Amino acid sequence: MDDEIAEDAPRRATPKPHHVGHRERLRERARGAGIHHLPDYELLELFLFRSQPQGDVKPIAKALLERFGSLAAVLAASVEDLTTVRAADSRGRTKGVGAETALDLAALHEVARRVAKEEANRRTVISSWTSLLAYVRLTLQHEPREQFRVLFLDNRNQLLLDEVQNRGTVDHAPVYPREVVRRALEVSAKNLIIVHNHPSGDPTPSRADIDMTKQVIEAARALSITVHDHLIVGRQGVASFKQLGLM
Structure with missing residues (x-):
């Protein structure tokens, strides 16, 4: 039962x-x-x-x-x-x-990075500055090591090439101004925008950043190549040398 x-x-x-x-x-x-x-x-x-x-x-x-x-x-x-x-x-x-x-x-x-790059490249880089800043932030703001990139532009400021020149440590990436200019000549660039990141998160330019930028500008000027700006990307934002009056 x-x-x-x-x-x-x-x-x-x-x-x-x-x-x-x-x-x-x-x-x-x-x-x-x-x-x-x-x-x-x-x-x-x-x-x-x-x-x-x-x-x-x-x-x-x-x-x-x-x-x-x-x-x-x-x-x-x-x-x-x-x-x-x-x-x-x-x-x-x-x-x-x-x-x-x-x-x-x-x-x-x-995918997100490439979409941002397409947006930045729809018009001249100078006239689509907001899209450019979005692109460099997406590309670099969370990189754990310092990375030095150059945006090579033609005489109409259209993007020819976005290239990593050097990767470094958490606080330094070696930069060789002559190599930057040599590469610009190879791709027939008439204008440049330098970009690198600060893994610390603070995009404030260092003394070394300022000195290096001057060296690149001088090397480029000798060959009639213009450096439009140097952008430093951090998690806290993007610092523009031109807006800061550093070039």
Whole structure:
């Protein structure tokens, strides 16, 4: 009899993980209210759904933002750094950012960078200055090491080439004015914009930055090449030598 009662009693349903149905609810909210209303971690979740088709990705999205500090910094992080991020799901199981997910995030950053570059290059660089600043910030503001780039422009100030001249340490990238000018001649550039980043986050020019800029300007002037500006990119913004009266 007891066995019959036990068999007839309703079985207790195994509780479903809280994230079951979350993906579709998040997609519905994005479709309804608009994707631009989502907070950063949910926007990141939407992207991670494609890289990780199963499981709860909310902890990973939040761990990424906590580790790197912002959505822009997550996308700008290296594949190597991304794969070090791990988070525990609702069941206490630890899950990390795999190589494929890291590559997807890096690809998204590269797409954004190229779109920004297209916007900056639709008109002459000088007349699309806001787009140019957006492009250099997206490209350099979260770089962990100093990078020295040159934007080579033609005689109409159209962008011919954006080239990394040197990569350095956390606070120094070697610059060789003669090499900058030699490269300008090779690509038939008539104008230049120098760009580099300060990984410290503060774009304020240093004494060494000012001296180096003068050397590049002098070397370029000897060959009738104009240096329009020197931009220093940091997480706190972009400093323009021309606006600061340093050239």
